[in-house]
Amino acid sequence: MDWRDDQDLKQFLKAVLTLENEQEALRFFQDVCTIKELTDMAKRLEAARMLAQGKNYREVTQATGMSTATISRVNRCLVYGEGGYRDALKKMGAADEA
DSSP states (O other): OOOGGGGHHHHHHHHHHHOSSSSHHHHHHHHSSOOHEEEEEEEEHHHHHHHHTTHHHHHHHHOOOOOOOOHHHHHHHHSOOOOOHHHHHHTTOOOOOO
């Protein structure tokens, strides 16, 4: 079964799309995720932002504390993935920020 056809996943994504502001999003994700999961996702987005700006793995590791293996996975997604990181960063205006 293709995970993209998973009804539970579709329901979850629809719930995320109903969130109207940062406060609602934080409350939702605090209920859904552990604090570690939430901070790990936030660090992955920050790593993607830094990599999109041309930072190297060493700089990203120093700034985020992430392992080079995780940074490598983020970079693979950034370069060869579905475009999710790039779309989000572009919409946030974060890819070009220093």
